[in-house]
Amino acid sequence: MIECGMRVSDDLKIYVGDVEVDYLAVSRAVGVDRRVVKQTAEQIRKNPYLYSIFSRTRPLGTSLVDVVSLLGYSALVVEADPKSPGVMAGVAEILSRHGMVVRQAVAEDPEMVPDAKMTLVVEGQLTGQAMEELHSLKVVRSIKILK
Secondary structure, rough: OOOOOEEEEOOOEEEOOEEEOHHHHHHHHHOOOOOHHHHHHHHHOHHHHHHHHHHOOOOOOOOOOOHHHHHOOOEEEEOOOOOHHHHHHHHHHHHHHOOOOEHHHHHHHOOOOOOEEEEEEEEOOOOOOHHHHHOOOOEEEEEEEEE
């Protein structure tokens, strides 16, 4: 639900943005019976803490990762210690020095996603020098370029 930005309304309806999504569609997507989805919505609504979160979640928007080559952009997947401060700042600073503009950045939450990664969509192509500098960051474990 978090990944898709789904939210639960007062009347137990599930929405992605302003679009209502029925239990059957959600159940098919996650491979469970629709009654499981309904029970989950009911449990969220009954629990004040969960409802305070899942009544406010929203989708982040469209990912550009799958269309980078069509746009002339590059996508970098950075694996780093997600709990270390400054990962995004360090990567962005290096890209900036090499004249690259970050068009989109998505960092997964390490509390919700095992092996959380940061994905950046940047204008243009990454130079060898920029890659060397990115790899030299102490918090970076690996960098993968997606085409």
